[in-house]
Amino acid sequence: MEIIDDVRAIISKSLKIPVERLTPDARLDELGAESLDVIEIVYDLEEKFDISIPFKADEGTQLNTSGKNGDGELQFATIGDVANVVKTLVEAKASR
Amino acid sequence: MNRVVVTGIGVVSPIGSTRDGFWSALVEARSGIGPIVIAPTERLSTRIAAQVLDFDPSQHFEPKRESLLDRFSQFAVVAARAAVRDAQLEITEEIAPEVATIVGNAAGGQTSVDESYYKLYAERSPRVHPLTIPRWMVNAAVSQVSMDLGIKGPTYTIASACASGTHAIGQAFYLVRSGRARVALAGGTEACLTVGTIKCWEALRLLSADTCRPFSKTRSGLVLGEGAAMVVLETREQAMARGAPIYAEVLGFGMSADAGDIMAIDPDGAARAMRSALNDAKTNAEEIDYVNAHGTGTALNDRVETVALRRAFGASAEGLAVSSSKGVLGHSLGAAGALELVATALALHHQTIPPTANFEEADPDCDLDFVPNAARNAPLRNAMSSSFAFGGLNAVLVLGRA
Numbered sequence: 055m056e057i058i059d060d061v062r063a064i065i066s067k068s069l070k071i072p073v074e075r076l077t078p079d080a081r082l083d084e085l086g087a088e089s090l091d092v093i094e095i096v097y098d099l100e101e102k103f104d105i106s107i108p109f110k111a112d113e114g115t116q117l118n119t120s121g122k123n124g125d126g127e128l129q130f131a132t133i134g135d136v137a138n139v140v141k142t143l144v145e146a147k148a149s150r
Numbered sequence: 151m152n153r154v155v156v157t158g159i160g161v162v163s164p165i166g167s168t169r170d171g172f173w174s175a176l177v178e179a180r181s182g183i184g185p186i187v188i189a190p191t192e193r194l195s196t197r198i199a200a201q202v203l204d205f206d207p208s209q210h211f212e213p214k215r216e217s218l219l220d221r222f223s224q225f226a227v228v229a230a231r232a233a234v235r236d237a238q239l240e241i242t243e244e245i246a247p248e249v250a251t252i253v254g255n256a257a258g259g260q261t262s263v264d265e266s267y268y269k270l271y272a273e274r275s276p277r278v279h280p281l282t283i284p285r286w287m288v289n290a291a292v293s294q295v296s297m298d299l300g301i302k303g304p305t306y307t308i309a310s311a312c313a314s315g316t317h318a319i320g321q322a323f324y325l326v327r328s329g330r331a332r333v334a335l336a337g338g339t340e341a342c343l344t345v346g347t348i349k350c351w352e353a354l355r356l357l358s359a360d361t362c363r364p365f366s367k368t369r370s371g372l373v374l375g376e377g378a379a380m381v382v383l384e385t386r387e388q389a390m391a392r393g394a395p396i397y398a399e400v401l402g403f404g405m406s407a408d409a410g411d412i413m414a415i416d417p418d419g420a421a422r423a424m425r426s427a428l429n430d431a432k433t434n435a436e437e438i439d440y441v442n443a444h445g446t447g448t449a450l451n452d453r454v455e456t457v458a459l460r461r462a463f464g465a466s467a468e469g470l471a472v473s474s475s476k477g478v479l480g481h482s483l484g485a486a487g488a489l490e491l492v493a494t495a496l497a498l499h500h501q502t503i504p505p506t507a508n509f510e511e512a513d514p515d516c517d518l519d520f521v522p523n524a525a526r527n528a529p530l531r532n533a534m535s536s537s538f539a540f541g542g543l544n545a546v547l548v549l550g551r552a
Binding site for chain 2: 088089090093096097106109110111112
């Protein structure tokens, strides 16, 4: 199973949206995800993959790896972005 | 209806636990935020908080009594004693039934909870400390204040998260204004910088990794704090009769609920609380010269609070000075509103606006005068102090120059 399939399953369960609608370019906000939904999704992903996602709930559609707003490095807006972040972190974990 | 004034101030804070020390640090924007040392950090990713580091309970309590008080109650009692002393007030047997005390608090005795749960879950201990409950209960602080000072009138705790301290002082204001209490001792206390509590805050993903920069474009989240503030409120008539110091007059109190999101501040709810406080104070928006804002340093709060201020103040928002004390004090949750009310009263008393500390860069979304980094002397007629809590509970006080 590809990482994006797990990501879609988790988001589908959280937002109660059929997996088929969770295309890589679908945006979390346009799917109706509020900030509380997103931090729960992030938590579920962290638990599933045993990773830490440096996500700030605060209007974050980007990952703040620097601790300051506005200069995050990774996008966190679409399903594809989320899968990409998870993939990056899982690979980083494997290479450690 | 009585006119109500602030005649005593007591603080326990990350920037000092005397009235004057607190004020100097606030004015000089000397931040109390620093590396966490009061809790072990190996299980945390957060490294900073605004801690009360110079607090030695043994200087304030006999050993037998100390063991009954969680840190949050110790803070409240020490601040309450200081406020009563500052007001040169004697709580005699005769007036005790007419003295009220109301303390705001969000989290209860978290140090005691954390210790007992650690023993239970981590050490698999079959027993926990027998006084865990009387230390932990959210009303412990106000009960200890009443016991310590012999206060026998209306006494209770208000829990409205980050607005608790403001709600408590507002309620006390009502009691004195209506004549239900002759004197009220009110404020807020918080001491929840435990591993468990900080970890749960981390999970919300709102904490800053470096510092708290309210209203700055570079703001990166909130920083947890701790502390307590208590004020003595009494009728202006009584205060003048007994020659008590008067820091400011409490003119009005407003409350509202957003009935919306459990987390996000709502501009309409916040603005309604401000308007309600102005109406209660019979004061126009243009007569307010300074607002001590909630200003947590999260992207969302500060942007939405700016919108709310514009809604509540209309055209007069342009000339309004607004600052947040959280860059200096961190966010001490249930104590925050009380510490900030003290800051607001002292601003009127000294005719000086305490600045917004750690301000780096203006944000187009936060386009008010935030008095960045440097205090400002200005003629201040009236001022406002606002708190907006998780759960959508808003509380706003309006003060006037004494």
